[in-house]
Amino acid sequence: MTGMILAGGRGTRMGRVDKGLQPFRGGPLAAHVLQRLAPQVADVAINANRNHAAYASIAVAANSDAPVWQDDLQGFEGPLAGLQTGLRRCETDWLLTVPCDSPFVPDDLASRLAEALLRDDADLAVAVTMDADESGDAYRRVHPVFALMKKSVLPKLDAYMESGGRRMDGWYGAIKVTEVLFQDAGAFRNINTLTDLKDMEKLSEPAATGFDRKASLSAAEAQRIIRDAITPVTAVEKVALRQALERVLASDIISPIDVPAHDNSAMDGYAFSSADLLADGPTTLRVAATVLAGRPSGVHIPAGQCARIMTGGVMPDGLDTVLPQELAAAISADSVTIAPRSITPGANRRFKGEDLASGKPALHEGKIVTPADLGLLASLGLAEVPVRRRLRVAFFSTGDELRSIGETLEPGCIYDSNRYTLYGMLTRLGCDVIDMGAVRDDPAALEEALRTACTSADAVITSGGVSAGAADYIKSIMAELGDVGFWNLDMRPGRPMAFGRIASEGRQSWLFGLPGNPVAAMVAFYFFVRPGLMKMMGTTASHFTVRARSAVALRKKPGRTEYQRGIIYIAPNGEREVRITGSQGSGILRSMSEANCMVILPHEQGDVAAGELVEVVMFEGLI
Ligand SMILES: Nc1nc2c(c(=O)[nH]1)N[C@H]1C(S)=C(S)[C@@H](COP(=O)(O)OP(=O)(O)OC[C@H]3O[C@@H](n4cnc5c(N)ncnc54)[C@H](O)[C@@H]3O)O[C@H]1N2
Numbered sequence: 246m247t248g249m250i251l252a253g254g255r256g257t258r259m260g261r262v263d264k265g266l267q268p269f270r271g272g273p274l275a276a277h278v279l280q281r282l283a284p285q286v287a288d289v290a291i292n293a294n295r296n297h298a299a300y301a302s303i304a305v306a307a308n309s310d311a312p313v314w315q316d317d318l319q320g321f322e323g324p325l326a327g328l329q330t331g332l333r334r335c336e337t338d339w340l341l342t343v344p345c346d347s348p349f350v351p352d353d354l355a356s357r358l359a360e361a362l363l364r365d366d367a368d369l370a371v372a373v374t375m376d377a378d379e380s381g382d383a384y385r386r387v388h389p390v391f392a393l394m395k396k397s398v399l400p401k402l403d404a405y406m407e408s409g410g411r412r413m414d415g416w417y418g419a420i421k422v423t424e425v426l427f428q429d430a431g432a433f434r435n436i437n438t439l440t441d442l443k444d445m446e447k448l449s450e451p452a453a454t455g456f457d458r459k460a461s462l463s464a465a466e467a468q469r470i471i472r473d474a475i476t477p478v479t480a481v482e483k484v485a486l487r488q489a490l491e492r493v494l495a496s497d498i499i500s501p502i503d504v505p506a507h508d509n510s511a512m513d514g515y516a517f518s519s520a521d522l523l524a525d526g527p528t529t530l531r532v533a534a535t536v537l538a539g540r541p542s543g544v545h546i547p548a549g550q551c552a553r554i555m556t557g558g559v560m561p562d563g564l565d566t567v568l569p570q571e572l573a574a575a576i577s578a579d580s581v582t583i584a585p586r587s588i589t590p591g592a593n594r595r596f597k598g599e600d601l602a603s604g605k606p607a608l609h610e611g612k613i614v615t616p617a618d619l620g621l622l623a624s625l626g627l628a629e630v631p632v633r634r635r636l637r638v639a640f641f642s643t644g645d646e647l648r649s650i651g652e653t654l655e656p657g658c659i660y661d662s663n664r665y666t667l668y669g670m671l672t673r674l675g676c677d678v679i680d681m682g683a684v685r686d687d688p689a690a691l692e693e694a695l696r697t698a699c700t701s702a703d704a705v706i707t708s709g710g711v712s713a714g715a716a717d718y719i720k721s722i723m724a725e726l727g728d729v730g731f732w733n734l735d736m737r738p739g740r741p742m743a744f745g746r747i748a749s750e751g752r753q754s755w756l757f758g759l760p761g762n763p764v765a766a767m768v769a770f771y772f773f774v775r776p777g778l779m780k781m782m783g784t785t786a787s788h789f790t791v792r793a794r795s796a797v798a799l800r801k802k803p804g805r806t807e808y809q810r811g812i813i814y815i816a817p818n819g820e821r822e823v824r825i826t827g828s829q830g831s832g833i834l835r836s837m838s839e840a841n842c843m844v845i846l847p848h849e850q851g852d853v854a855a856g857e858l859v860e861v862v863m864f865e866g867l868i
Pocket residue numbers: 642643644646647659660661662663664708709710711712713714715739740741759760761762763765831832
């Protein structure tokens with residue numbers, strides 16, 4: 246068979262660059278495809294409509310004599326035009342196509358498609374994978390650019406194209422097609438945009454991602470890798486206003502109206518024109534009308550007169566100032582007297598649209614909806630709000646020593662607490678949780694749990710089994726299911742951690758492997774998992790940090806970030822002070838429960854003297 250790389254596209258979604266020539270991990274994209282394709286076929290060809298010299302040199306660099314074929318049809322008519330050209334020129338009975346933007350072409354693509362073509366006596370064999378749609382449901386995804394076909398289908402293709410058809414699979418009705426299911430959907434990933442390209446660059450190469458095995462990383466580096474790797478879920482749902490509380494806005498909310506809708510009074514009192522105030526004596530104005538809130542104000546107030554007005558009442562035209570009634574020098578049945586300099590011109594007038602102007606964003610995408618936001622949205626009269634869908638997060642604990650509540654505690658065993666802290670932390674974050682229980686230290690059970698979690702959740706969180714001494718099979722199972730790095734972080738507590746992507750049955754999921762020690766698991770959650778999940782939710786993690794004096798001296802080694810449990814309070818001198826909650830052992834959950842904050846001692850920091858200022862993250866807002 247001949248393998249042909251489809252590189253003749255216009256690269257519209259990449260800003261019209263020549264996709265196949267884009268640099269990716271040290272070489273052009275098409276070179277990666279060539280490298281994977283060449284060993285699988287007898288001949289290779291490249292279908293390109295520009296930069297022929299560059300494509301020819303890719304072939305030369307790969308020691309290949311692949312020719313570069315230009316579409317017979319002029320004008321970038323799409324991949325089908327490339328296919329037509331390939332079928333006309335190839336000298337073998339079979340032609341296999343692969344796109345130039347899928348650098349992870351499976352090694353067994355040709356052999357598996359060929360096997361199916363023969364077995365089913367088909368004209369064309371096409372790759373399919375199981376993918377997840379926006380709502381996470383699995384569907385069968387056909388990849389028509391990864392297809393093996395007989396040269397004899399050319400007349401059928403010509404006929405379809407002559408009738409104006411240009412869809413890659415639009416002519417499948419005219420031939421016998423067989424589908425071949427590939428397990429690894431990731432291998433068919435294609436790169437459509439320059440952002441995709443950057444993401445792929447980071448994600449799939451352990452060295453470039455830092456999902457590096459046994460890598461020693463600073464806390465800041467690990468946070469950056471997680472932040473850069475994760476992208477927000479795209480699915481959006483409209484929910485009733487009250488249901489939007491704590492959810493993430495999926496788009497800017499543009500105000501459909503002015504709030505307030507009219508200039509109005511901020512006080513109960515008298516509205517008048519400041520031009521009527523006398524400079525050097527009291528001003529007496531006749532009350533020409535009364536304006537109550539909630540009524541349109543059509544009244545005209547003649548010069549030298551005023552309106553009795555209530556808070557929220559619409560300002561009559563031409564009036565610019567409101568005197569609160571308690572500031573009047575004198576009030577009679579039909580007039581008010583204003584003492585000189587008792588009011589500033591323009592005072593107590595609220596302007597139309599001063600709260601929210603029609604056509605302007607009232608709230609921005611990515612904001613987590615607060616009670617104030619609910620009120621604000623209500624003031625706009627909005628009954629529904631677009632929010633990102635909730636994340637589904639599955640978690641389980643690992644360890645033979647773990648028992649669940651209700652089970653007897655045999656000697657050497659402990660009750661599983663991590664699933665409860667995780668439940669609490671994830672629920673507070675607004676995730677839908679899937680508690681998968683405690684899993685034994687058994688390879689088959691672990692693999693099963695990871696696969697199940699992966700197919701049902703956006704993210705999987707495990708605890709235990711990631712340390713140096715841990716049974717290595719946990720790591721190898723995680724690594725087998727995807728692209729996972731095992732980190733040794735320069736921090737305390739929470740030194741060992743795993744992060745990466747796993748895939749099963751065409752579904753992908755982010756994996757966070759937390760250390761088993763209960764405090765380490767919580768700290769790793771707050772400072773690594775939470776920012777990652779929040780990015781996935783479509784928002785940005787923040788926490789409330791203050792500076793406080795350390796009540797006591799703290800021992801601290803430079804070269805690692807320490808998160809110490811603390812209690813912050815106001816000292817008798819009125820200043821904020823923080824003390825550490827005794828032993829900082831990472832198994833002592835009690836001290837986490839007593840704490841109301843964490844003292845963060847940064848990477849470079851050495852010992853802290855009593856009275857020195859330290860950075861404190863408040864639990865309020867974080868947990
Ligand atoms: N030789 C070394 N030993 C250890 C190192 C090291 O660098 N060299 N690191 C220590 C640190 S730090 C941590 S943290 C732990 C992390 O270990 P694992 O993630 O492999 O976790 P396990 O060994 O399974 O468990 C550690 C500890 O936590 C208890 N645990 C585990 N799961 C739960 C749970 N769901 N609820 C309550 N308690 C749990 C478990 O019984 C262990 O006592 O490794 C250190 N060792």
